[in-house]
Amino acid sequence: MDTSAIVNSAEFTSEQKEYLQGFFAGVAQRGLAPFVGHTADGRITSDPNQATEPLWFNTPVEDLAREERWKYEQDPFSLWDKLLQYANRNEPPTDDDRFRIKYFGLFYVAPAQDSFMLRLRIPGGILFTHQLRGLAQMAEEWGSGRADLTTRSNLQIREFQPKDIVRVLNRLQSLGMTSRGAGADNIRNITASPTTGLDPQELLDVAPLADAMQAYISNSPDMYLLPRKFNIAFDNGGAISVVADTNDIGFIAVEVREGQSVPAGVYFRVLLCGITGHRQFATDCGLLLRPDQTVAVAAAMVRVFTQHGDRTDRKKARLKYLVDRWGVEKFLSETEKLLAFPLIHVPASECEPRRPIDRAGHIGVHPQAQSGTHYIGVSIPVGQLPVSQMRALADIADRFGNGELRLTVWQNLLIPNISSEHLEAAKDALVAAGLNYNAGTVLSGTIACTGNQGCRFAASDTKTHAVALARQLDKNFPLLDQPINLHVTGCSHSCAQHYVGDIGLMGVKVGGEEGYQVLLGGGTDQQQGIARELISAIRFSDLSPVMDRLFQAYIGKRNSEESFLDFTRRHDLEELKAFCVYEEN
Structure with missing residues (x-):
């Protein structure tokens, strides 16, 4: 190509001609700039043959799951200008921004509802009255007129329009609250024993630990870079459980008496990899920590998970799968490398047994x-x-x-x-005020996910069905004297943890109608166990008489003061089906 004619064209000024001369001179001298790239293990190289494609946490970008690519392409927290645009236009977000906006605690829940849901962060579940009034005002002014309490000691408000999402976040901040990191691939609300600081049986008030964990997350940008969601719980060892064994990390206060391998005092045992939707409880990894070490260890474990978790397959991205791949020993070894103190392994036998849990202590x-x-x-x-x-x-x-x-x-x-x-x-x-502090045995132990009234994944109207069934059972069996937990979830995501209820229901379609899979015998803590399937699919309209017959059998055949949970575990599935007088088609 003859570049001289271009450079000497009368269309350019002298300054432009000088620039073009330099530009074309550079083009003519190919290879002038040395190559700089990165190898697969992250080292810098000058050899193009050693270079690899761009990486995101040691994973080639082209191999990333869709959501990981979205995070790679734009930091979700840099989305504020787009939030303003969506609000000004009163428009729903694009698919990629729909995911990123979850980092602000905002969920666009179409097609179930053409609106946003706001999920908060309330560490330890401790809420103050001025905050509750402020949230009520938000729900009344812009939302659905109600709040929904969640299974992580948290609160959600629904039916915000796009035009209101910025003012919602600003109002939340004025209440001294946050929703940052409440959704998507983040550490979810930090839970703690609800009676911490109040319980006569507790070993330690864990509210300061939950607050410290939340403060650390809020002030550490890399705590928002996880490959998948993550749950952390602090249990005070008292009478009221926080179901720590359903969390990715569960810290449970224990007492060590004189004569053991560590000084007497209150410590924490560490449970890892609870994910009950996959039928797995968190298990004791052998560590014993001082209370002041818990937040540091959690931070180190999260960082190991962030660096090495799977970013190619969303179904295999939880902590459980990293530990399955590595083994607990390697995971703890990698964690210890990030700590300035050694991890101490102490057998659980050196700790005093957990005190009895009061399953009805929250009512x-x-x-x-x-x-x-x-x-x-x-x-x-x-x-x-x-x-x-x-x-x-x-x-x-x-x-x-x-x-x-x-x-x-x-x-x-x-x-x-x-x-x-x-x-x-x-x-x-x-x-x-129409509130009940002495609800029926079943209703007081009933939890349900959002269901198809607010979630596109749910197959059934879980909340309506759960309340109707619980009220019927309480009405028909008013003399029930043992706690019974009914967990009703709309799909296999198991947001209401149907595998750990005395009775677990999971929404399914039965001939086009709303129905449920029925499970029995789940429990946590001292009654830990995964529920067994009793019925694979039954219409909700057919469920009530089946449950009535099962409860009649329980009342008539139980041993003295036997709980419903123990009763269902004592019988095999064929016996339980016979009690129900139900045969699947």
């Missing part, structure tokens, strides 16, 4: 460790809380408590720090 009136004070566990059926009751609860907590509320993993809440002299007045105020 009703209970004394606190503080003399003369009580907490009231309020039943919120499947977590649905209208704004009128949100405000009533805030008023009651202010009048009779200390302005604090505690959310639980059973989709209900506690009002703590009520003095004995105000207890009856507080109970009367709850009843006047």
Whole structure:
């Protein structure tokens, strides 16, 4: 190519001609700039033959799962300008931004609802009355007029339009709250024993640990780079469980007495890789930690997971699969490399046994460790809380408590720090607000996911069905004297953890109608076990009489004070089916 004619063209100024001369001179001298690239293991090379394609956490970009590629292409937290655009236009997000916006705790839930759901972060489930009132105002002004309590001691508000999402986030910040990292591939809400600091039987108040964990996450950008979601729980070792064995990391307070290999005191055992939707509980990995070491160890474990978790297959991206691939020993070894202190392995036999868990301790009136004070566990059926009751609860907590509320993993809440002299007045105020602190045995132990009213994956209307079934069983069997947990989930994602309920229901379609798979015998903690399938698919309209017959058999055939859980575990599936008088087609 003759470049001189181009350079000397009268169309260019002298400055432009000088630039073009330099440009074409560079083009003519090919190979002038040396090659710089990266090898597969991340080293810098000058040899093009050694170079590999771009990597994202040691994974070739072309091999990334779709969501990982979206994260690679744009940091979700750099999306603020697009949030403003979507709000100004009142438009739903594109598919890729729909995923990224989850990092702000906002979920566009179409086609189930043509709107956004907001999920918060409430570490330890501890909420204050001014916050609850502010959330009620948001729900009333822009949302569905109610909040939904979740199975991670958290709260969600639905039906926000795109035009309101920015003002929702700004209002949330003004309440001293956040939703940052509440969805997508992040560490979800940090849970803690709901009666921590109140429980006469607890070994240690774990609220400061949950707060410290949340603060560390909030102030560490690399804590938002995970390949998949991650759950962390702190259990105080007291009477009320936080089902730590369903988490990726569960810290459980234990007591070590004199004469063991470590000094006497309160420590934490570490459980790893709970993912009950995949029928796996977290198991003890052998570590014993001082309380002040727990957050550091969690941070190190999350970083190991971030660096080495699978980013090519979303179905194999949870912590469980990394530990399955490596083994626990290697995972702990890699964790220890990131710590400035050694990890101590101590047999569980050197720790005192866990104290008995009160399965009904989250409902009703209970004394606190503080003399003369009580907490009231309020039943919120499947977590649905209208704004009128949100405000009533805030008023009651202010009048009779200390302005604090505690959310639980059973989709209900506690009002703590009520003095004995105000207890009856507080109970009367709850009843006047249409709230129940003494719900039926089944209803008080019932949890349900959003269902097809708000989730595109769900096959059934879980919340409506769960309440209807629980109320019927409580009505028909009013003398039930043992806790019964009913877990109703809409799909195989198992957001309501149907595998660990006394009764677990998973939504399925039966001849085009809404129905359920029925499981029996699940439990956590001291009653840990995965439920067994009783019925693979049954229409909801046919389920009630089947459950009635099963409960009749339980009442008539149980041993003295035998729980429903123990009863179902004592019988094989054929016997249980015979009690139900039900045969599948």
